[in-house]
Amino acid sequence: MAASTLSEVARLAGVSLATASRVLNGSSRKPAEDIAERVRDAADKLGYVPNAQAQALAKSSSGLIGLVVHDIADPYFSAIARGVQEAARQQNRMVLLASTSGTPADEKQAVAAFAARRADSMVIAGSRSVREEDKQGNAELAAELDRYCRNGGQVGVVGHPVVGASAADGYHVVEVPNEELAAGLAGQLAATHDGGFVIIAGPEGLYTSDDRVRGFQQGLADAGRPAAEVIRTGFNRAGGFQAGQALAERIKGSKERLCIFAVNDVMAIGVTAALRPEGVWIPRDATVAGFDDIETLRDFRPALSTVHLPLEDIGRLAAGDPDTPPITGTVKLRRSTEAPVGPQL
Amino acid sequence: MAASTLSEVARLAGVSLATASRVLNGSSRKPAEDIAERVRDAADKLGYVPNAQAQALAKSSSGLIGLVVHDIADPYFSAIARGVQEAARQQNRMVLLASTSGTPADEKQAVAAFAARRADSMVIAGSRSVREEDKQGNAELAAELDRYCRNGGQVGVVGHPVVGASAADGYHVVEVPNEELAAGLAGQLAATHDGGFVIIAGPEGLYTSDDRVRGFQQGLADAGRPAAEVIRTGFNRAGGFQAGQALAERIKGSKERLCIFAVNDVMAIGVTAALRPEGVWIPRDATVAGFDDIETLRDFRPALSTVHLPLEDIGRLAAGDPDTPPITGTVKLRRSTEAPVGPQL
């Protein structure tokens, strides 16, 4: 038993298809009130639900907005997703979700699927990479996006342009000032920290990670400090944990109080978690800072110094919301980077 | 410049529409290999992307699965969303996302929108409620779901049936054994805790909250303990925080070491966060337990005792994945409920 159709409603109301359509679905021209009511009654009686697919086909506008993320359960992405969702709601559209493993090849698949569904626009979140292994995938992804844009699609990319994508119409990038913010963080940390710095970074070639590393180094240089050593690892908690384990020995074997900058919050949490069982206490024996200011981690102790990013706004902006302010971040110094004898909050 | 259509491809390949369709989109009957190749070439040249809307219209099956959550940025829901996403991927379908404010009225809207898009199935997560204020909304939601099911839709609900929904075909509930698990938690806590218990619960009428409260009380009773006092507050971190503030005085003013059970993890975190600045240390001055075992909170210190729920599996199951095991939880006792002189992990 399929859902009832508009023509059934029209027949029951004793009017034509067009009239029923005008009454039930948004049209500029409003039919007479008495006939309109009859149509509404009929629709009600039949439990009529307009077929959005058919509407989309006829109007060639689907009211869909696609969202590509690496992992919807990652708090970074889910915060962005919330922003996209809100923007979609305001625009009276629905969100199509695609979680990919993070490889460009997978993302290309997702983009193609969105294009097939004729999504009006789409948002691509997740770090871009220039690693050799992603080269072909990037090219294909760029081609797919390009075609989509040429067909009138709107694309919002978070962070960096997709590698190789031409600056087509309808293609816009929500720039996140990772580099400046990381420099700012480094500057503020250098003001109170005398010892050395170490950076826990993601794999080389990940733009977001690379930008934050570069910015941080620049900030150190501006403060007259030597460059920090960079440890490359996975761009997630597990990566941070590994790096933390590797650092533990070193910290315990030296008198120096190291300041550790992990290029994102979950990595910083991983570092801290690895250090704790080794008896290395933050901020007593070393200090730790992250990046992103993930909401769920805000109750973490010691409170994590980080850079606040308005992730929801980023999502909203990428989804094409006009009255979202441009993206700016804020350095947040908290307990994890306090001086050795700071207040015991 | 709109995307190219199947008939354009057919014309360029010099074949009929039907043939092109058979070649490009899954059909049982395969045309000759030489002609098939010509069609594929043409499609490639034109950058043909099948219009999923039109396909859906013709086949009356959209390949869409709707997901209703209260807040996609809430780690509880985003974990479930991951499960749904994975199931969808396996079934070669896409996820339509709707975040609602949590009111049944909003959820009804979302369900209607999914129905309009002719989603093949949908998943509704988020606690059901029997509060008076939700009565009408619940009824409308139930009616909407009912109609959707009658039209052949599949509905998976997490936790509890939607209030008032008739057990229609295609309607199934992923039961979460909240009550038994809460009882189990209470039992294990009672084994090592001598003092009193307090429960921080959500508003009365929220099934999930009520079940956990009831189970916990039952568990206490089975252990020969008096019933715990129940404090009602918001079902989120803010609610927990408020309750924590209210409790702080009492804990400081008494010698008794209270065991606080918050009906979910984020509330437990809120309680702990409120207690900390008041100088109440966990587990020294009081102990705290939660429910859900949210992944992002696992590095929280003191490590939170809780009940582990396989949220991804729940999502997968609700999305109709056949080979996901039935849902069982596990009590996880960690540092936050340890005896006063436990090991300093």
Add this chain to the structure above:
DNA sequence: CTGTTAGCGCGTTCAA
């Protein structure tokens, strides 16, 4: 203001 008609892009039944 209303009704008729022609598509939107595709799957699928029929004849050929």
Add this chain to the structure above:
DNA sequence: TTGAACGCGCTAACAG
């Protein structure tokens, strides 16, 4: 095996 024709449910031109 291939192609012509119809229908999926709806919108938007037209004509009345």
